Amino acid sequence: MADAPEHAPKAAAPTGPVEPPPPADAAVPGYITSLQNGVPGSVTQLSLYLGDWTVIVPASHLLQAGRYLRDNAACAFDYLSDLTATDWPPRTTEGRFDVVYMLYSTRHRHRVRLKVKLGEDQPLASVTGLWPAANWLEREVFDMFGVNFTGHPDRRRILMPEDWQGHPQRKDYPLEGPGELLMENPLDWLKLRQAREEADIE
Amino acid sequence: MTTNAFEAATVHGEMFDTNELVINMGPQHPSTHGVLRVVLRLDGEKVVDAEVVIGYLHRGIEKLSENRNWTQIILLTDRMDYVAAATSNVGYCETVEKLMAIEVPRRAKYIRTILMELQRIASHCLWVGTHAMDIGAMTVFLYAFRERELILDLFEEFCGARLTYNSMRIGGLPLDIPPGWDKKVLAFCDIMDGKIDEYETLLTHNRIWLERTKGVGVISGAEATALGLCGPALRGSGVARDVRKDEPYSAYAEMDFDIPVGVQGDTYDRYLVRMEEFRQSLRIIRQATQGIPEGPIVGKVPRLIKPAAGETYHAIESPKGELGYFIVSDGKSTNPYRFRVRPPSFCNLQALPRLVRGHLVADVVALIGSIDIVLGEVDR
Amino acid sequence: MIDTFIIPTLKILIVLNATLVGVSYMTLLERKVIAWAQSRLGPMRVGPQGVLQPIADAVKLILKEDITPSKADKWVFTAAPVISMVPALIVYAVIPFGPVVRLFGRDVSLYITDVNVGLLYIVSVASVGVYGIILAGYASNSKFPLLASLRASAQLISYEVAVTLTLVSVILMSGSLSMVSIVNAQYNAHVWFGFVQPVAFVIFVIGSLAETNRAPFDLPEAEQELTGGFHTEYSGMRFALFFLAEYANMIVVSSVATTLFFGGWLRPFPNVAALHFLDVIPSWTWFLIKSFVFLYLFIWIRATLPRYRYDQLMRLGWKVLIPVAILNLVVTGIVKVMLL
Numbered sequence: 051m052a053d054a055p056e057h058a059p060k061a062a063a064p065t066g067p068v069e070p071p072p073p074a075d076a077a078v079p080g081y082i083t084s085l086q087n088g089v090p091g092s093v094t095q096l097s098l099y100l101g102d103w104t105v106i107v108p109a110s111h112l113l114q115a116g117r118y119l120r121d122n123a124a125c126a127f128d129y130l131s132d133l134t135a136t137d138w139p140p141r142t143t144e145g146r147f148d149v150v151y152m153l154y155s156t157r158h159r160h161r162v163r164l165k166v167k168l169g170e171d172q173p174l175a176s177v178t179g180l181w182p183a184a185n186w187l188e189r190e191v192f193d194m195f196g197v198n199f200t201g202h203p204d205r206r207r208i209l210m211p212e213d214w215q216g217h218p219q220r221k222d223y224p225l226e227g228p229g230e231l232l233m234e235n236p237l238d239w240l241k242l243r244q245a246r247e248e249a250d251i252e
Numbered sequence: 253m254t255t256n257a258f259e260a261a262t263v264h265g266e267m268f269d270t271n272e273l274v275i276n277m278g279p280q281h282p283s284t285h286g287v288l289r290v291v292l293r294l295d296g297e298k299v300v301d302a303e304v305v306i307g308y309l310h311r312g313i314e315k316l317s318e319n320r321n322w323t324q325i326i327l328l329t330d331r332m333d334y335v336a337a338a339t340s341n342v343g344y345c346e347t348v349e350k351l352m353a354i355e356v357p358r359r360a361k362y363i364r365t366i367l368m369e370l371q372r373i374a375s376h377c378l379w380v381g382t383h384a385m386d387i388g389a390m391t392v393f394l395y396a397f398r399e400r401e402l403i404l405d406l407f408e409e410f411c412g413a414r415l416t417y418n419s420m421r422i423g424g425l426p427l428d429i430p431p432g433w434d435k436k437v438l439a440f441c442d443i444m445d446g447k448i449d450e451y452e453t454l455l456t457h458n459r460i461w462l463e464r465t466k467g468v469g470v471i472s473g474a475e476a477t478a479l480g481l482c483g484p485a486l487r488g489s490g491v492a493r494d495v496r497k498d499e500p501y502s503a504y505a506e507m508d509f510d511i512p513v514g515v516q517g518d519t520y521d522r523y524l525v526r527m528e529e530f531r532q533s534l535r536i537i538r539q540a541t542q543g544i545p546e547g548p549i550v551g552k553v554p555r556l557i558k559p560a561a562g563e564t565y566h567a568i569e570s571p572k573g574e575l576g577y578f579i580v581s582d583g584k585s586t587n588p589y590r591f592r593v594r595p596p597s598f599c600n601l602q603a604l605p606r607l608v609r610g611h612l613v614a615d616v617v618a619l620i621g622s623i624d625i626v627l628g629e630v631d632r
Numbered sequence: 633m634i635d636t637f638i639i640p641t642l643k644i645l646i647v648l649n650a651t652l653v654g655v656s657y658m659t660l661l662e663r664k665v666i667a668w669a670q671s672r673l674g675p676m677r678v679g680p681q682g683v684l685q686p687i688a689d690a691v692k693l694i695l696k697e698d699i700t701p702s703k704a705d706k707w708v709f710t711a712a713p714v715i716s717m718v719p720a721l722i723v724y725a726v727i728p729f730g731p732v733v734r735l736f737g738r739d740v741s742l743y744i745t746d747v748n749v750g751l752l753y754i755v756s757v758a759s760v761g762v763y764g765i766i767l768a769g770y771a772s773n774s775k776f777p778l779l780a781s782l783r784a785s786a787q788l789i790s791y792e793v794a795v796t797l798t799l800v801s802v803i804l805m806s807g808s809l810s811m812v813s814i815v816n817a818q819y820n821a822h823v824w825f826g827f828v829q830p831v832a833f834v835i836f837v838i839g840s841l842a843e844t845n846r847a848p849f850d851l852p853e854a855e856q857e858l859t860g861g862f863h864t865e866y867s868g869m870r871f872a873l874f875f876l877a878e879y880a881n882m883i884v885v886s887s888v889a890t891t892l893f894f895g896g897w898l899r900p901f902p903n904v905a906a907l908h909f910l911d912v913i914p915s916w917t918w919f920l921i922k923s924f925v926f927l928y929l930f931i932w933i934r935a936t937l938p939r940y941r942y943d944q945l946m947r948l949g950w951k952v953l954i955p956v957a958i959l960n961l962v963v964t965g966i967v968k969v970m971l972l
Binding site: 273275297384387388389390391393394395398454455458460461463464612614615 | 666669670671672775847848850851935936937938939940941942943944
């Protein structure tokens with residue numbers, strides 16, 4: 051209808067992760083204060099959500115912060131649980147990627163999450179020297195997102211074939227793959243078959 | 253980056269020495285437990301280097317999950333570690349329950365614990381069968397699968413499926429256990445005790461088994477931790493790390509059990525750790541089954557599952573190791589924004605080149621079995 | 633004429649046919665025994681309880697497409713399985729199934745011939761079988777079979793030394809190389825050599841497991857290790873010949889063990905007159921029963937034990953079995969001299 055009222059704008063694409071800061075009365079754990087003191091400038095933001103502490107670290111301080119967290123006796127984060135990335139395409143100021151490191155200490159049994167906000171072509175130091183576990187994990191992030199890890203001993207694709215173009219888990223990469231049809235509905239299959247049969251007849 | 257077959261067969265594209273032989277244990281091989289490719293560089297019979305090539309079973313589960321709503325993803329989690337599907341289900345459901353702060357009723361927690369421990373036994377049965385068969389003791393394979401059948405029968409009674417269960421829901425369980433199921437579980441526990449002794453009789457003190465597994469693939473605790481090993485592979489090296497004890501979830505805080513830890517970090521110790529885990533799982537199942545509380549099986553879950561915007565990481569102990577889920581919700585859509593699985597088999601498998609170096613070709617097969625991988629989880 | 637030509641020909645025909653049928657039914661026996669050990673049933677469909685399975689297998693293998701790799705040396709490729717199989721069959725010429733019996737008014741010996749160097753003949757002919765394996769690997773012109781065949785031949789040669797040393801101990805006991813004399817010596821000594829020479833017997837059993845590429849020494853042909861071993865490129869009837877050669881070797885080794893260590897055709901306690909009623913079972917049946925026990929033992933071991941790695945296998949052969957066999961020989965010699 052011509053004069054229908056403007057619909058409310060559709061839910062906009064999310065612009066970034068929600069990182070609620072810790073409430074004022076939350077006790078910051080010792081390892082974070084130790085990191086803030088030990089490597090000044092490494093903690094740009096803190097977040098506490100559902101009992102997990104997240105420390106946002108600038109890309110330039112990643113190696114220093116990582117080394118401090120691993121070697122300091124009170125932190126002792128000797129186990130790299132996971133290394134992954136999230137893609138926030140609308141976030142153009144800080145960089146579209148969120149590279150997340152889950153660290154765990156087998157000695158003190160505490161966890162922390164490190165996050166680095168990274169632009170698309172911005173290089174990031176590889177933590178393979180600190181935690182060899184990062185080897186394949188970083189390969190996967192490179193394969194899926196195209197994050198440029200410098201200093202990685204074996205920077206190749208891991209899950210996709212060696213000569214694949216594109217980085218599948220970016221938000222602008224189609225689910226069905228480039229140049230393919232997303233055939234989730236069975237009716238689409240029928241239509242495709244009919245189209246092929248008609249093409250054969252012609 | 254163009255590659256030809258020649259380069260693909262060499263490690264990192266370097267020219268290999270004419271004295272060295274490059275052997276490809278191709279994607280199709282009786283002992284690689286799935287579509288795994290290992291390119292070995294041999295000097296005679298000794299392995300100089302190994303390159304592990306994966307990705308043959310990559311189905312894009314993580315990206316697919318961004319287009320499925322929260323309940324549909326439970327079906328996808330089944331298909332990652334298809335040997336222990338209920339554990340993947342529970343891990344995912346617990347992560348979402350953490351995101352939405354849903355309280356799971358105690359009854360559901362107990363039943364989930366029973367199912368996860370049954371799954372641990374089933375997965376270890378498959379492990380012991382295939383590991384022994386790769387080393388040559390083929391009878392253990394049949395015996396272990398006979399017991400796995402009993403567990404799959406229990407699962408079939410509960411949720412109707414034998415392999416990919418879809419047996420959990422966010423907030424609890426889809427169905428309550430059928431009447432008499434807990435008695436069957438206890439009967440199974442009694443049978444299983446005797447069967448574990450059978451496997452041990454055939455293997456644990458067998459001279460040939462000891463020679464094939466002792467001293468093979470030794471890795472120290474510190475190195476294993478640095479390499480990101482998890483589960484029995486890490487515990488075999490002396491590191492007492494188990495998510496069930498360190499960060500208890502489900503009903504594990506109320507259960508009384510021990511964590512077996514190895515000493516040497518070789519294949520034999522990893523074998524002993526898993527054999528003891530059989531017994532500890534039976535202990536947990538008995539406690540849980542005898543103490544199932546009454547009550548509802550689903551917590552208070554809104555009709556439309558839409559967690560508030562935020563992200564979280566939650567880990568559980570699957571039979572293979574620490575299975576973690578990192579889920580980002582944007583609060584607005586019915587799909588997750590980012591769904592990341594931390595696969596224990598993936599992290600364990602990257603230690604294979606380090607373990608294999610210096611050993612003989614026959615040990616490569618023993619070590620792949622010792623790490624216990626499932627390709628569905630490695631590639632997702 | 634009859635004694636020199638017709639009777640030996642008949643004997644050869646009977647033994648050869650019985651051996652070939654026995655070898656093919658060995659496959660069924662193995663599948664059944666292993667299946668029952670693994671709490672399953674084995675072949676059940678072809679014939680009642682699967683009894684016709686070997687015939688079905690033979691028909692399938694004969695009808696299979698004959699694939700020869702293009703770069704393979706054709707004549708050697710075809711000859712290799714034959715070279716493996718024939719020695720196992722011709723060993724039967726000297727194995728005694730029974731003593732001289734009275735049949736149709738004639739004295740017929742229940743063995744094809746009694747060469748007075750029977751044991752030497754057996755050992756030398758059986759060694760020729762190794763050539764078949766080496767040539768199979770060489771003729772396949774492919775990396776894996778070549779490696780596997782060299783490994784297999786190294787294994788066979790190493791364990792032959794140990795086995796031959798144990799045979800020498802038996803010769804010391806019996807004083808003769810002729811197979812019939814060895815059995816007669818056991819009759820005269822009132823005891824089976826297996827009880828007098830237990831060490832030699834054990835080494836013989838272990839050595840023959842390795843000689844016939846049976847578990848726990850079957851690394852050269854284990855699929856899990858190097859995709860099929862020396863017979864990777866073979867298919868159809870040639871592949872069948874390799875396998876039949878392995879089973880034929882097993883039966884040969886069982887027969888030799890029976891003859892040398894367990895009295896051949898003698899019944900238990902052959903000199904005790906009170907057990908005369910056991911003579912209702914003919915001598916060759918005793919022989920077959922004892923051989924069968926050994927075959928069952930081989931299959932049982934395969935179902936139970938894991939596999940040795942190649943270096944452990946060679947170490948066992950050279951560092952354990954050969955010294956022990958030499959020691960046994962020395963002790964036997966000393967005891968024999970002292971008792972005489």
